[in-house]
Amino acid sequence: MNLWTAVLLASGLAYLTKLAGYLVPGGLLTGRATARALALLPVALLAALVGVQTVSAPGPSLVLDARLAGVAAAAVALLLRAPFLLVLVVAAGVAALTRAVGWAA
């Protein structure tokens, strides 16, 4: 799939998903199991993305590098209730520093 096609398709689907919330009759998705699964979906996806983004490398393969140090630093920043942007700056800074001093690739 061409990258532009993917961008526009993802945008269209995102919009239809948003709009669907206004169009479906209330009470359709209120089943307990459905509601729970839908509430857990972002948790599962985001956690999977954290894992993959931290240790995946082209190949595809698994590799431990400076990203792990960056993500660990981000977790500490989140524990200390740092705002979103500071968390990202800390992660990037620690990973860059780890590479600069040669502790990890």
Add this chain to the structure above:
Amino acid sequence: MTSQVTSAPPLAPHRRRAVLRQALVVGAATGLYGISFGALSVAAGLTFWQTMALSALLFSGGSQFAFVGVVAAGGAGSAAVATATLLGVRNGLYGLQMSGPLRVRGPRRLAAAQLTIDESTAVGVVQPEPSGRRLGFWATGAAVFVCWNLMTAVGAMVGDALGDTRRFGLDAMAAAAFLALLWPRLRGAEPWAVAVVAAAVAIVCVPALPPGLPVIAAAVVAVAVGTARAGRAERARRGTTA
């Protein structure tokens, strides 16, 4: 903004100012991490205009980060679309939640749908009065939309100028962005269990599946596990074995 609803009392001036202030603060804070999205997107190989199209048209931070994350990992376009779309399912639930208080029809409903994201819904639903909920949703949605798109453009230009982004730790920033989006959702044992299972399954799948698919596989497994556990707990409470 509330003129179409004649039955609801108008918002008191001090409440109006308070809601608008809240909307602007949330808009500015969200806009700031639009910079990181813009930079990561061009680092992943998207052009400036593809990056801008995601912010203006897709307009849902988590899905946008996921989309460029899959592309950066060398994943297929279809995997990027699937991951972004699954992550955007929650916006549909927000629409379900906001359609009552907003009471929108026609073109206003089409506009409301585009602005239905984490931030606008969060500020909207916490207001005590109906007119406050409407103002909170619209003002926050508009503020986030403007700030997010402006800052995406800034980030995309900065990212283009950076060159080798690994030297600046931008790859670690991508993982940290997902962690920061995940963090507020990790309240209680169940979200933690699902998160750990999902991350573990995804990592194990990385060498075996094409890029992009491990995330989707992990989500399916984790949600199935979570739902099954909830079902067992529910039956145990009812004292049945069915």
